Amino acid sequence: MSTETLVRQDSAAPPVGRYAYDQVDRDFLRDRIEQFRDQVGRRISGALTEDEFKPLRLMNGLYLQLHAYMLRVAVPYGTLDSRQMRALARIAREFDRGYGHFTTRQNIQFNWIKLEDTPAALEVLAEADMHAIQTSGNCIRNVTSDEFAGAAADELLDPRIHAEILRQWSTLHPEFTFLPRKFKIAISGSPNDRVAARFHDIGLIARPGDNGAPLFEVFVGGGLGRTPIVGVSLRDDLPEEDLIAYLEAILRVYNEYGRRDNIYKARIKILVQALGPDVFRQKVEAEFAAMDRARYRLHPSIVTAIGERFGAPHFEPEAGATAVLAAARAADRTFDGWVRTNTHPHRAPGYISVVVSLKPAGGIPGDATDAQLDLLADLADEFSFGEIRVTHLQNVVLGHVRQDRLQELWRRLDAAGLGTANINFISDIIACPGLDYCALANARSIPISQKLSQRFADITLQREIGELRLNISGCINACGHHHAAHIGILGVDKRGEEAFQITLGGSGEQDASVGQILGPAMTEDDTVDAVSRLVDLYLARREGSERFLDTFRRLGTAAFKDVVYAAA
Amino acid sequence: MPLLENGRAVADRWTYAVEGQPLGEGPVIVPSSRLSEGLGRAGGELGVLLAPDEAAETLRAALARLSLVAVRFPIFRDGRAFSQARALREHLHFKGEVRAVGHILPDQYEFLLRCGVTTVEAPENADISVWNAALQRFSVAMQPSIAPEKATGFGLRRFLDAAG
Numbered sequence: 001m002s003t004e005t006l007v008r009q010d011s012a013a014p015p016v017g018r019y020a021y022d023q024v025d026r027d028f029l030r031d032r033i034e035q036f037r038d039q040v041g042r043r044i045s046g047a048l049t050e051d052e053f054k055p056l057r058l059m060n061g062l063y064l065q066l067h068a069y070m071l072r073v074a075v076p077y078g079t080l081d082s083r084q085m086r087a088l089a090r091i092a093r094e095f096d097r098g099y100g101h102f103t104t105r106q107n108i109q110f111n112w113i114k115l116e117d118t119p120a121a122l123e124v125l126a127e128a129d130m131h132a133i134q135t136s137g138n139c140i141r142n143v144t145s146d147e148f149a150g151a152a153a154d155e156l157l158d159p160r161i162h163a164e165i166l167r168q169w170s171t172l173h174p175e176f177t178f179l180p181r182k183f184k185i186a187i188s189g190s191p192n193d194r195v196a197a198r199f200h201d202i203g204l205i206a207r208p209g210d211n212g213a214p215l216f217e218v219f220v221g222g223g224l225g226r227t228p229i230v231g232v233s234l235r236d237d238l239p240e241e242d243l244i245a246y247l248e249a250i251l252r253v254y255n256e257y258g259r260r261d262n263i264y265k266a267r268i269k270i271l272v273q274a275l276g277p278d279v280f281r282q283k284v285e286a287e288f289a290a291m292d293r294a295r296y297r298l299h300p301s302i303v304t305a306i307g308e309r310f311g312a313p314h315f316e317p318e319a320g321a322t323a324v325l326a327a328a329r330a331a332d333r334t335f336d337g338w339v340r341t342n343t344h345p346h347r348a349p350g351y352i353s354v355v356v357s358l359k360p361a362g363g364i365p366g367d368a369t370d371a372q373l374d375l376l377a378d379l380a381d382e383f384s385f386g387e388i389r390v391t392h393l394q395n396v397v398l399g400h401v402r403q404d405r406l407q408e409l410w411r412r413l414d415a416a417g418l419g420t421a422n423i424n425f426i427s428d429i430i431a432c433p434g435l436d437y438c439a440l441a442n443a444r445s446i447p448i449s450q451k452l453s454q455r456f457a458d459i460t461l462q463r464e465i466g467e468l469r470l471n472i473s474g475c476i477n478a479c480g481h482h483h484a485a486h487i488g489i490l491g492v493d494k495r496g497e498e499a500f501q502i503t504l505g506g507s508g509e510q511d512a513s514v515g516q517i518l519g520p521a522m523t524e525d526d527t528v529d530a531v532s533r534l535v536d537l538y539l540a541r542r543e544g545s546e547r548f549l550d551t552f553r554r555l556g557t558a559a560f561k562d563v564v565y566a567a568a
Numbered sequence: 569m570p571l572l573e574n575g576r577a578v579a580d581r582w583t584y585a586v587e588g589q590p591l592g593e594g595p596v597i598v599p600s601s602r603l604s605e606g607l608g609r610a611g612g613e614l615g616v617l618l619a620p621d622e623a624a625e626t627l628r629a630a631l632a633r634l635s636l637v638a639v640r641f642p643i644f645r646d647g648r649a650f651s652q653a654r655a656l657r658e659h660l661h662f663k664g665e666v667r668a669v670g671h672i673l674p675d676q677y678e679f680l681l682r683c684g685v686t687t688v689e690a691p692e693n694a695d696i697s698v699w700n701a702a703l704q705r706f707s708v709a710m711q712p713s714i715a716p717e718k719a720t721g722f723g724l725r726r727f728l729d730a731a732g
Contacts, residue, residue: 024708024720024722024725027707028706028708031705031706031707034705035675035705038701039675042698047695047698048673052644052673055645056673056675138645165723165724168710168711168723168724169711169724170711170712171710172679172706172710173709173710173711174650174678174679174680174682174683174709174713175647175650175651175713176647176650177647177656177679178644178645178646178647178650178676180649214703232618244711252651252654252655253649255648255650256623256648257653260646260648290659291658291659292658292714295658295712295714296712302723302724305722305723306723307723417600481645516634
């Protein structure tokens with residue numbers, strides 16, 4: 001590759017889009033690995049019981065699954081650099097079976113890790129300033145953010161500096177590491193919610209206030225799982241300097257009053273509903289009013305200092321890039337189709353954001369091979385300042401691509417099987433690992449997702465159907481976010497057989513809603529047929545530019561129920 | 569049961585009230601149900617064992633006459649005691665001894681100190697060196713706590729003073 005085409009930042013500059021570690025951060029990670037090594041040793045010596053070891057192991061991202069250990073690596077706010085992506089490729093190659101699996105929380109999981117290899121894998125991660133800390137356990141988990149942060153034309157404020165502040169604040173938090181249950185925070189700086197803020201324990205929507213200083217709307221008590229609930233807005237105008245104080249207040253109320261007698265009733269959403277949003281808000285406000293606010297004040301200088309550790313992309317002038325792209329699209333219909341689905345408007349003239357689909361026809365959603373991970377790292381260096389984002393829809397984004405080089409990027413992606421033009425279409429499926437891997441699952445999520453992906457593989461048909469979110473969970477814990485899907489599929493155990501229940505009408509965006517159960521569960525093949533009939537009904541009955549979700553909301557459940565169950 | 573302070577075993581001058589028996593004279597720790605009985609004693613230092621579901625706030629009126637408040641972990645995963653200890657210091661400005669008792673792991677020791685705990689009842693036969701090492705593990709932390717920690721001068725970071 002020629003030096004002209006290389007847009008990688010020079011190595012001394014901070015990584016674009018994420019916080020640059022210094023020696024103190026690296027020493028901290030080393031100390032953390034040593035702590036885990038010591039915990040493993042104390043488990044082996046018997047100083048720690050298995051019950052005592054388990055939560056400590058989980059807080060290091062290590063799960064015991066059906067067939068092996070699974071290591072979940074944190075990708076803070078979903079942003080990583082090419083060097084980190086290569087470290088992930090190396091782990092896939094050396095410690096797993098040659099692939100990794102991107103998750104709905106913007107992390108990556110490796111499903112075939114040997115326990116004895118984990119310290120070595122953690123060392124590889126640490127060399128790239130990565131870790132698996134707090135990707136599991138009843139603590140504050142990895143903070144997720146908008147996959148188009150710092151790039152989107154509709155964004156009001158890049159939320160990643162505040163996400164980094166929350167990452168640091170929540171790391172080994174002395175008071176909130178043994179909560180009633182796990183705790184997930186998402187943050188966005190766009191009015192178009194791409195982080196499912198209303199389905200998180202805390203969802204934050206940032207915007208600049210009148211004086212330019214950030215303000216936050218704070219949602220609390222949303223969640224999926226067994227009890228899907230849309231979060232409530234606690235306040236709309238939280239000033240930046242009170243961000244940590246207010247979150248501390250919420251966590252204190254939860255730590256004190258959250259249920260600990262039943263893990264299925266232990267999330268903050270249950271507490272918010274049990275107390276009622278108004279009483280919950282009063283308790284938070286009382287704590288907020290009583291606490292030593294000066295101690296928790298997030299001074300603007302702290303935000304500035306942490307923000308200065310972020311690299312910024314240096315955009316070139318537009319220089320006709322837009323016209324080059326327009327001409328290329330006019331000349332190549334296939335390319336044009338991909339651009340229409342797999343890109344997002346950029347705030348800088350001449351640039352565009354690219355979504356790389358990890359959902360090829362018949363593939364496993366979110367899976368990438370070590371070679372693909374390495375290629376994505378190379379392409380990030382060549383086309384997007386070395387920066388890569390993981391999306392909560394299990395795809396990958398290159399945020400800052402010049403429009404006059406988009407066709408070249410597309411060709412490279414397509415040649416590697418990464419050119420599927422299906423973002424937000426029916427085959428852009430979210431699926432959990434399911435019974436193929438997961439000890440909790442009732443049914444396999446992957447085979448049905450592959451069958452559905454094959455059924456709708458015809459891209460012309462998908463384009464005709466338009467935006468349709470289809471999510472699959474292998475059990476009621478809802479890791480596949482089926483409640484938040486236009487068409488959700490839930491794996492259940494029906495008298496010892498795997499079966500699937502359909503929900504309709506969910507949404508994870510600003511019009512958040514929980515999907516409604518359509519009827520009794522069906523076999524895998526009947527479910528695939530049922531989805532076809534639901535889609536056919538939509539195509540026959542839609543009006544104007546209605547999406548599947550809009551038609552469902554207008555027609556209601558009955559018509560859709562008939563088409564699935566009356567025929568049977 | 570060894571009592572730890574700053575990573576070292578220290579002598580324990582406190583005894584626990586025995587159910588159905590009078591409180592006696594020396595320093596004694598009572599359950600909150602016997603708080604008024606304890607306050608009614610002629611002399612001797614008084615401590616209270618707060619149950620996990622009792623708010624620190626319930627001790628506000630009595631606090632000036634208490635030398636010790638104990639917070640309890642029924643199991644190490646139940647982290648309510650962290651918030652109770654922090655509330656005793658931050659909301660009630662309690663200056664006496666805050667003691668953590670129950671099922672506690674050495675891995676939680678630093679967290680306890682940062683939430684305002686002064687002493688920890690370690691399990692019988694505990695390897696004190698493991699507890700002490702837990703305080704040496706990290707040299708910085710990344711969030712405000714109620715311990716008197718000095719900022720490092722960058723971001724949220726503060727120095728953790730290693731004990732021992």
